[in-house]
Amino acid sequence: MTTPLSHYPPGTTPIEILLVEDSEPDVILTQEAFAAAGVFNRLHVTRDGVEALAFLHHEDGYADVPRPDVILLDINMPRKNGLEVLAEIKRDPLLMTIPVIILTTSQADEDILRSYQAHAASYVVKPIEFGQFYQVIQALGRYMLSIVRVPPPH
Numbered sequence: 001m002t003t004p005l006s007h008y009p010p011g012t013t014p015i016e017i018l019l020v021e022d023s024e025p026d027v028i029l030t031q032e033a034f035a036a037a038g039v040f041n042r043l044h045v046t047r048d049g050v051e052a053l054a055f056l057h058h059e060d061g062y063a064d065v066p067r068p069d070v071i072l073l074d075i076n077m078p079r080k081n082g083l084e085v086l087a088e089i090k091r092d093p094l095l096m097t098i099p100v101i102i103l104t105t106s107q108a109d110e111d112i113l114r115s116y117q118a119h120a121a122s123y124v125v126k127p128i129e130f131g132q133f134y135q136v137i138q139a140l141g142r143y144m145l146s147i148v149r150v151p152p153p154h
Contacts, residue, residue, distance in 0.1 A: 014040045018068035020052040020085065021045065021103075022077045026126065026133075030072070033134045039141030044068065049080025053088060056095055068098055072140070073120075075104040075111055083114055090119045101140065 017034075021027050027045050034041055044065060046052040052073070054060040071089070075082035082102060089095045099121035104111070107125050115123050124140065127133045 014042045015069045016066045017041045017043050018052065018055060018071045019043055019045045020047075020049065020071065020073045020077070020082065022047050022074065026074075029130070029133055030137050033137030034141045036134070037138035037141045039138075041141070042066070048077045049082065049085040051079075052085055053080070056089065056092075070121075071098055071100045072103045073100050075102060075106050075115075083111070083118060086115065086118045086120060103140075 019027065019030060021030070031043055034043065044055065046055050051060075052071075055062045055065055056068075058065065073082045073085060082104065086100055086102070089098065089100060096119075100119075101122045101124060102111075102115045102120045103124050103126055105126050105128070106112075112123050124136060127136055
Protein backbone atom coordinates (compact mmCIF):
# COMPACT_ATOMS: atom_id res chain seq x y z
CA MET A 1 0.00 0.00 0.00
CA THR A 2 1.38 3.40 -0.98
CA THR A 3 -0.03 6.86 -0.47
CA PRO A 4 -0.73 8.36 -3.91
CA LEU A 5 1.29 11.39 -5.01
CA SER A 6 -1.85 13.39 -5.81
CA HIS A 7 -2.25 14.14 -2.07
CA TYR A 8 0.79 16.44 -1.95
CA PRO A 9 0.84 20.19 -2.47
CA PRO A 10 2.53 21.37 -5.67
CA GLY A 11 6.25 21.92 -5.25
CA THR A 12 6.65 19.54 -2.31
CA THR A 13 8.92 16.53 -2.51
CA PRO A 14 7.57 13.73 -0.36
CA ILE A 15 9.96 11.54 1.56
CA GLU A 16 9.72 7.80 1.01
CA ILE A 17 8.89 5.94 4.22
CA LEU A 18 8.62 2.19 4.55
CA LEU A 19 6.40 1.23 7.47
CA VAL A 20 6.82 -2.40 8.46
CA GLU A 21 3.78 -3.03 10.64
CA ASP A 22 1.37 -5.95 10.99
CA SER A 23 -1.31 -4.04 12.95
CA GLU A 24 -3.89 -2.45 10.63
CA PRO A 25 -5.08 0.05 13.31
CA ASP A 26 -1.47 1.20 13.82
CA VAL A 27 -1.02 1.61 10.05
CA ILE A 28 -4.16 3.75 9.82
CA LEU A 29 -3.21 5.87 12.86
CA THR A 30 0.28 6.39 11.44
CA GLN A 31 -1.12 7.56 8.10
CA GLU A 32 -3.55 9.94 9.79
CA ALA A 33 -0.96 11.34 12.21
CA PHE A 34 1.54 12.05 9.43
CA ALA A 35 -1.16 13.79 7.40
CA ALA A 36 -2.32 15.86 10.39
CA ALA A 37 1.28 16.90 11.09
CA GLY A 38 1.70 18.09 7.51
CA VAL A 39 4.34 15.46 6.82
CA PHE A 40 4.36 15.01 3.10
CA ASN A 41 5.51 11.50 2.53
CA ARG A 42 4.82 8.44 0.50
CA LEU A 43 4.10 5.80 3.07
CA HIS A 44 4.71 2.29 1.79
CA VAL A 45 3.43 -0.47 4.07
CA THR A 46 4.57 -4.05 4.38
CA ARG A 47 2.99 -6.42 6.89
CA ASP A 48 5.95 -8.50 8.08
CA GLY A 49 9.69 -8.91 7.80
CA VAL A 50 9.60 -11.23 4.80
CA GLU A 51 7.48 -8.76 2.83
CA ALA A 52 9.70 -5.85 3.93
CA LEU A 53 12.82 -7.56 2.63
CA ALA A 54 11.07 -8.37 -0.65
CA PHE A 55 10.20 -4.66 -0.94
CA LEU A 56 13.78 -3.59 -0.21
CA HIS A 57 15.26 -6.11 -2.67
CA HIS A 58 12.65 -5.34 -5.38
CA GLU A 59 11.31 -8.90 -5.39
CA ASP A 60 7.85 -10.49 -5.48
CA GLY A 61 5.92 -7.69 -7.18
CA TYR A 62 8.02 -4.84 -5.78
CA ALA A 63 10.16 -4.26 -8.88
CA ASP A 64 9.28 -0.58 -9.30
CA VAL A 65 9.21 0.65 -5.70
CA PRO A 66 11.52 3.49 -4.64
CA ARG A 67 14.28 3.14 -2.10
CA PRO A 68 12.94 4.36 1.25
CA ASP A 69 14.50 7.41 2.89
CA VAL A 70 13.65 5.93 6.29
CA ILE A 71 12.21 2.68 7.63
CA LEU A 72 9.81 2.48 10.58
CA LEU A 73 10.11 -1.08 11.83
CA ASP A 74 8.01 -2.98 14.36
CA ILE A 75 9.74 -5.77 16.30
CA ASN A 76 6.93 -8.23 16.97
CA MET A 77 5.73 -9.51 13.60
CA PRO A 78 4.89 -12.84 11.99
CA ARG A 79 7.29 -14.78 9.73
CA LYS A 80 10.39 -12.66 10.44
CA ASN A 81 10.66 -10.27 13.35
CA GLY A 82 11.98 -6.73 13.23
CA LEU A 83 15.33 -7.48 14.83
CA GLU A 84 16.04 -10.12 12.16
CA VAL A 85 15.05 -7.64 9.44
CA LEU A 86 17.20 -4.89 10.98
CA ALA A 87 20.22 -7.22 11.05
CA GLU A 88 19.73 -8.12 7.38
CA ILE A 89 19.35 -4.48 6.35
CA LYS A 90 22.51 -3.44 8.17
CA ARG A 91 24.52 -6.31 6.61
CA ASP A 92 23.53 -5.29 3.07
CA PRO A 93 25.87 -2.68 1.56
CA LEU A 94 23.05 -1.31 -0.61
CA LEU A 95 20.63 -0.86 2.31
CA MET A 96 22.81 -0.28 5.36
CA THR A 97 22.71 3.53 5.13
CA ILE A 98 18.91 3.72 5.32
CA PRO A 99 17.99 4.94 8.82
CA VAL A 100 15.84 2.39 10.63
CA ILE A 101 13.66 3.60 13.49
CA ILE A 102 12.28 0.84 15.68
CA LEU A 103 8.63 1.65 16.40
CA THR A 104 7.22 -0.95 18.75
CA THR A 105 5.18 -1.59 21.88
CA SER A 106 8.08 -3.48 23.45
CA GLN A 107 9.68 -1.74 26.40
CA ALA A 108 11.99 -4.67 27.13
CA ASP A 109 15.55 -3.59 27.90
CA GLU A 110 16.83 -6.55 25.88
CA ASP A 111 14.94 -5.39 22.75
CA ILE A 112 16.23 -1.84 23.16
CA LEU A 113 19.82 -3.04 23.60
CA ARG A 114 19.63 -5.51 20.69
CA SER A 115 18.14 -2.83 18.42
CA TYR A 116 20.95 -0.38 19.06
CA GLN A 117 23.56 -3.15 18.82
CA ALA A 118 22.13 -3.90 15.36
CA HIS A 119 22.51 -0.20 14.44
CA ALA A 120 18.96 1.11 14.75
CA ALA A 121 18.88 4.89 14.38
CA SER A 122 16.27 5.28 17.14
CA TYR A 123 14.03 3.20 19.37
CA VAL A 124 10.52 4.56 19.90
CA VAL A 125 7.93 2.90 22.10
CA LYS A 126 4.40 3.14 20.69
CA PRO A 127 2.05 4.45 23.35
CA ILE A 128 -1.10 2.40 23.78
CA GLU A 129 -3.33 5.45 24.31
CA PHE A 130 -4.64 6.89 21.03
CA GLY A 131 -3.81 10.56 21.67
CA GLN A 132 -0.28 9.83 22.79
CA PHE A 133 0.32 7.49 19.82
CA TYR A 134 -0.85 10.26 17.51
CA GLN A 135 1.54 12.77 19.13
CA VAL A 136 4.49 10.38 18.90
CA ILE A 137 3.90 9.76 15.18
CA GLN A 138 3.54 13.48 14.48
CA ALA A 139 6.79 14.19 16.35
CA LEU A 140 8.52 11.42 14.39
CA GLY A 141 7.33 12.96 11.15
CA ARG A 142 8.64 16.39 12.06
CA TYR A 143 11.92 14.83 13.22
CA MET A 144 12.36 13.02 9.89
CA LEU A 145 11.65 16.15 7.85
CA SER A 146 13.42 18.87 9.77
CA ILE A 147 16.23 17.29 11.75
CA VAL A 148 17.43 14.10 10.14
CA ARG A 149 19.71 14.17 7.10
CA VAL A 150 20.19 10.91 5.24
CA PRO A 151 22.96 9.96 2.84
CA PRO A 152 22.09 9.70 -0.84
CA PRO A 153 21.58 6.18 -2.19
CA HIS A 154 24.65 4.61 -3.73
